[in-house]
Amino acid sequence: xxxxxxxxxxxxxxxxxxxxxxxxxxxxxxxxxxxxxxxxxxxxxxxxxxxxxxxxxxxxxxxxxxxxxxxxxxxxxxxxxxxxxxxxxxxxxxxxxxxxxxxxxxxxxxxxxxxxxxxxxxxxxxxxxxxxxxxxxxxxxxxxxxxxxxxxxxxxxxxxxxxxxxxxxxxxxxxxxxxxxxxxxxxxxxxxxxxxxxxxxxxxxxxxxxxxxxxxxxxxxxxxxxxxxxxxxxxxxxxxxxxxxxxxxxxxxxxxxxxxxxxxxxxxxxxxxxxxxxxxxxxxxxxxxxxxxxxxxxxxxxxxxxxxxxxxxxxxxxxxxxxxxxxxxxxxxxxxxxxxxx
Numbered sequence: 001x002x003x004x005x006x007x008x009x010x011x012x013x014x015x016x017x018x019x020x021x022x023x024x025x026x027x028x029x030x031x032x033x034x035x036x037x038x039x040x041x042x043x044x045x046x047x048x049x050x051x052x053x054x055x056x057x058x059x060x061x062x063x064x065x066x067x068x069x070x071x072x073x074x075x076x077x078x079x080x081x082x083x084x085x086x087x088x089x090x091x092x093x094x095x096x097x098x099x100x101x102x103x104x105x106x107x108x109x110x111x112x113x114x115x116x117x118x119x120x121x122x123x124x125x126x127x128x129x130x131x132x133x134x135x136x137x138x139x140x141x142x143x144x145x146x147x148x149x150x151x152x153x154x155x156x157x158x159x160x161x162x163x164x165x166x167x168x169x170x171x172x173x174x175x176x177x178x179x180x181x182x183x184x185x186x187x188x189x190x191x192x193x194x195x196x197x198x199x200x201x202x203x204x205x206x207x208x209x210x211x212x213x214x215x216x217x218x219x220x221x222x223x224x225x226x227x228x229x230x231x232x233x234x235x236x237x238x239x240x241x242x243x244x245x246x247x248x249x250x251x252x253x254x255x256x257x258x259x260x261x262x263x264x265x266x267x268x269x270x271x272x273x274x275x276x277x278x279x280x281x282x283x284x285x286x287x288x289x290x291x292x293x294x295x296x297x298x299x300x301x302x303x304x305x306x307x308x309x310x311x312x313x314x315x316x317x318x319x320x321x322x323x324x325x326x327x328x329x330x331x332x333x334x335x336x337x338x339x340x341x342x
Contacts (some may be wrong), residue, residue, distance in 0.1 A: 056080055199264040246314075
């Protein structure tokens, strides 16, 4: 792996400049606001693709499907999306959105703040520079942190809601799970609190690989783009493009993990069954009954969901963070090196 180094924070070239242009330390509140805004924008724009992905991953889980229903089941992500809209209504594409929105602010705050914290710990104590391998490790740590604290229970609730095939336009069609809070209450009441953490190891592995690849590629692309153009701050459209490209890398690297995790979290808990037993059983069933290609089912909508989602996330995060940095700098009468006053 490359050992290109990144500055832990933008440093001025001269001692005199350091006194006037020193960039204020970014606090947790900045990560919370910027990350929350980015996550909310990403969820609102991209959640329908996630619903289609989950339905595709769960396609073969129905017991003894009839020949007619099997033949009618669309295979493409556009076909699945059209089928959901026709049978359940357009709002069905947003099933589980409440669980996502509820967890998106702490998720993004934890992701970005923990990444920056781990990166600062891994920085060279003398120069403050961070190697590419350290960025990768910081991304791994951020992914595990967000998986353990927020993502796993949020995913369990979201998948239970998305897996329901009820009409959102028929008031007589009452689903088992009505919303995120009701889903959490029902799961805890019927299956126990720990069910919300079903699949935590796979979720942590998925999030760790996602964020390690995502942050590493994004930081590298951002560094190269800044160096090529000889500018400190990239325009928003470039953050959008770089975030989209880096965001597509994660799903390609861990699609089987995501499919297995989705199957495990969808199933009802069985008393006495260990996590490892569930993992082995689900993996074996997919391979034997559906073939190895089934591990990549839903990869197209997942990439189409994650890539633009990361594009929006990084663009909004960088923009909001920039606004907060400018506000803090002006409040402290400090001019940022890359600041451009309108």
